[in-house]
Amino acid sequence: MVFSSTRAVCALTFLIASVVTPSVLAHAHLKQQTPAADAVVATAPQALTLHFSEGIEPAFSGVTVTGEQQQTVKTGAVKRDEKDKTQLIVPLDQSLAMGTYLVEWHVVSVDGHKTKGSYRFSVK
Numbered sequence: 001m002v003f004s005s006t007r008a009v010c011a012l013t014f015l016i017a018s019v020v021t022p023s024v025l026a027h028a029h030l031k032q033q034t035p036a037a038d039a040v041v042a043t044a045p046q047a048l049t050l051h052f053s054e055g056i057e058p059a060f061s062g063v064t065v066t067g068e069q070q071q072t073v074k075t076g077a078v079k080r081d082e083k084d085k086t087q088l089i090v091p092l093d094q095s096l097a098m099g100t101y102l103v104e105w106h107v108v109s110v111d112g113h114k115t116k117g118s119y120r121f122s123v124k
């Protein structure tokens with residue numbers, strides 16, 4: 001009786017540890033970005049940086065930047081910061097005119113999970 005319940009607890013602990021831990025902790029959420037969400041910047045940025053909660057895979061991650069007239073802003077290939085794999089850098093190939101821009105991002109974190117989201121910023 002004592003033996004079997006100990007085994008059951010052990011099996012349960014293992015199950016919870018293996019099922020809950022990776023899925024809850026490992027998704028890449030956008031924590032911070034430059035220019036910041038809803039920011040109004042005086043100088044047009046030359047690149048966007050997006051800082052995630054987890055390391056991300058640049059080959060499977062991307063960003064689209066759209067202006068007020070639904071025009072797509074030309075961006076260079078996204079890259080990951082050499083020293084910080086949670087940081088995605090998006091070079092802008094054209095300088096941004098005054099206006100509000102929508103940034104839509106999608107990333108695959110190093111554990112293979114996909115996340116996406118969007119935010120806006122303005123150039124005045």
Ligand SMILES: [Cu+2]
Binds near residue numbers: 025113
């Ligand atoms: Cu994950």
